[in-house]
Amino acid sequence: MSFRKRFTLALVRNAEEVLLGLKKRGFGEGKWNGFGGKVEAGESIHDAAVRELREESGLIVENLKYIGILDFEFAGDPKILEVHVFTTSQFTGQLVESDEMKPQWFSIQDVPFAKMWPDDEFWFPLFLKNEMFKGYFFYKDQDTIGHYTLSVVDEL
Numbered sequence: 531m532s533f534r535k536r537f538t539l540a541l542v543r544n545a546e547e548v549l550l551g552l553k554k555r556g557f558g559e560g561k562w563n564g565f566g567g568k569v570e571a572g573e574s575i576h577d578a579a580v581r582e583l584r585e586e587s588g589l590i591v592e593n594l595k596y597i598g599i600l601d602f603e604f605a606g607d608p609k610i611l612e613v614h615v616f617t618t619s620q621f622t623g624q625l626v627e628s629d630e631m632k633p634q635w636f637s638i639q640d641v642p643f644a645k646m647w648p649d650d651e652f653w654f655p656l657f658l659k660n661e662m663f664k665g666y667f668f669y670k671d672q673d674t675i676g677h678y679t680l681s682v683v684d685e686l
């Protein structure tokens with residue numbers, strides 16, 4: 531029987547660049563990720579996204595725009611990761627490297643997909659075109675997508 535666990539994923543961007551973090555340990559180690567993590571009990575998904583972004587990058591944001599929902603399932607694991615994706619281009623604060631994450635700006639012409647989760651290559655183009663999306667990715671192992679669905683939506 532599968533069960534869902536909610537996560538957040540925040541992508542900070544400006545006209546030319548997107549902010550990614552190099553995961554230095556744990557799940558997804560060695561990959562450039564968005565910033566995010568678990569939604570704690572009693573916390574709204576949006577508040578969790580704001581908190582995780584500050585904790586992992588040092589950046590303070592008021593408003594995050596909700597742009598997508600991505601469900602991730604891994605073969606043999608009953609836990610489905612329900613990832614709520616947000617973006618913003620308004621932020622304050624200074625980038626901080628933590629023991630978990632090393633933040634770095636990348637040109638949107640040169641997103642390091644080879645060192646990111648494989649699903650990113652599918653939905654990043656929708657994110658960069660400011661489209662809203664819903665996706666489901668089944669991972670056969672941490673590096674291999676077995677099958678997926680991805681669609682542009684008018685509402686989440």
Ligand SMILES: CSc1nc2ncnc(N)c2[nH]1
Nearest residue numbers: 539563564602611647649650
């Ligand atoms: C578990 S699958 C996954 N894809 C991702 N893309 C970007 N940032 C993440 N943290 C991601 N996790």
